[in-house]
Amino acid sequence: MLSTKMHEALNAQINAEYYSSYLYLSMAAHCQALNLTGFANWLRVQADEELIHALKFYDFILERGGRVTLGPIEAPASEWESPLAIFEATLAHEQYVTDRINKLVDLAIAESDHATNSFLQWFVNEQVEEEASAEAVLQKLKLVAGAPGGLFMLDQEMAQRPAAAAPAKAT
Numbered sequence: 001m002l003s004t005k006m007h008e009a010l011n012a013q014i015n016a017e018y019y020s021s022y023l024y025l026s027m028a029a030h031c032q033a034l035n036l037t038g039f040a041n042w043l044r045v046q047a048d049e050e051l052i053h054a055l056k057f058y059d060f061i062l063e064r065g066g067r068v069t070l071g072p073i074e075a076p077a078s079e080w081e082s083p084l085a086i087f088e089a090t091l092a093h094e095q096y097v098t099d100r101i102n103k104l105v106d107l108a109i110a111e112s113d114h115a116t117n118s119f120l121q122w123f124v125n126e127q128v129e130e131e132a133s134a135e136a137v138l139q140k141l142k143l144v145a146g147a148p149g150g151l152f153m154l155d156q157e158m159a160q161r162p163a164a165a166a167p168a169k170a171t
């Protein structure tokens with residue numbers, strides 16, 4: 001059984017993951033409108049991955065005998081100044097999510113909820129990857145510094161990101 005506090009915190013994380021998806025989908029739409037189709041692809045895949053994260057929390061809560069309550073998803077921004085601004089916002093958002101995951105782990109440890117702690121370790125590792133991939137794109141954008149040729153080449157590279165794996169069904 002999940003404690004009330006843990007249950008509420010995990011439930012809130014479903015919302016945070018859906019918001020992440022919404023944010024990246026909004027960024028993808030913005031890039032698509034600018035004909036940066038590679039950036040749009042990368043962000044669309046990122047948005048899809050966040051949906052998988054949300055469902056992992058959903059499945060886990062149900063598996064532990066908890067009820068899932070879905071709240072409203074906040075509207076994300078719809079415009080950014082530049083691809084650089086998008087990836088600065090992406091990295092900042094992933095750092096915020098890492099902080100949320102760490103706080104969930106802190107709570108699981110405080111409550112000696114080993115099952116939730118074990119479940120959350122997947123997210124601890126995932127956040128290392130999430131921050132690193134946002135940081136990598138950000139560094140490349142700083143390197144090309146808005147030069148159209150560099151941005152065009154980077155856009156082609158971003159087009160290569162493969163689709164996210166379909167979410168696994170709860171066991």
Ligand SMILES: [Fe+2]
Nearest residue numbers: 017020050053
């Ligand atoms: Fe996530």
Ligand SMILES: [Fe+2]
Nearest residue numbers: 020094097130
């Ligand atoms: Fe993420």
